[in-house]
Amino acid sequence: MDPLGVICLQGYTASCVPETAQDEPFAFRLVKFGSEVKYFAAKDKDTVSQWINCINQLANKLNQVLKSILFFKFITILVKALLINLFSIL
Numbered sequence: 573m574d575p576l577g578v579i580c581l582q583g584y585t586a587s588c589v590p591e592t593a594q595d596e597p598f599a600f601r602l603v604k605f606g607s608e609v610k611y612f613a614a615k616d617k618d619t620v621s622q623w624i625n626c627i628n629q630l631a632n633k634l635n636q637v638l639k640s641i642l643f644f645k646f647i648t649i650l651v652k653a654l655l656i657n658l659f660s661i662l
Contacts (some may be wrong), residue, residue: 579610582634586627596647598625 579602589599596613598620603609612656614620 581631582638583607584627586624586631588624602627608643617655 581602584602584607586602588599589596589601596611598614598616599611600614600620600623601609601611607636614623617618
């Protein structure tokens with residue numbers, strides 16, 4: 573089976589769909605502020621839990637990595653600005 577597409581998990585949270593709002597018995601969703609909610613279904617309750625745990629763990633790791641990269645870029649820009657100011661004084 574070929575994949576149908578790719579979803580970047582940055583900013584998403586996976587969760588169960590409330591039973592009153594679902595058409596599928598083992599539905600779960602991906603939610604991201606400002607984005608359309610994406611719905612999925614699994615074959616059973618255990619598989620839903622595995623998907624939710626896996627997606628949330630990966631999304632959290634991705635967010636941590638991106639925060640580290642942004643912090644590194646910020647520090648790099650700050651150091652460059654400090655060096656420019658230091659050499660302009662000399």
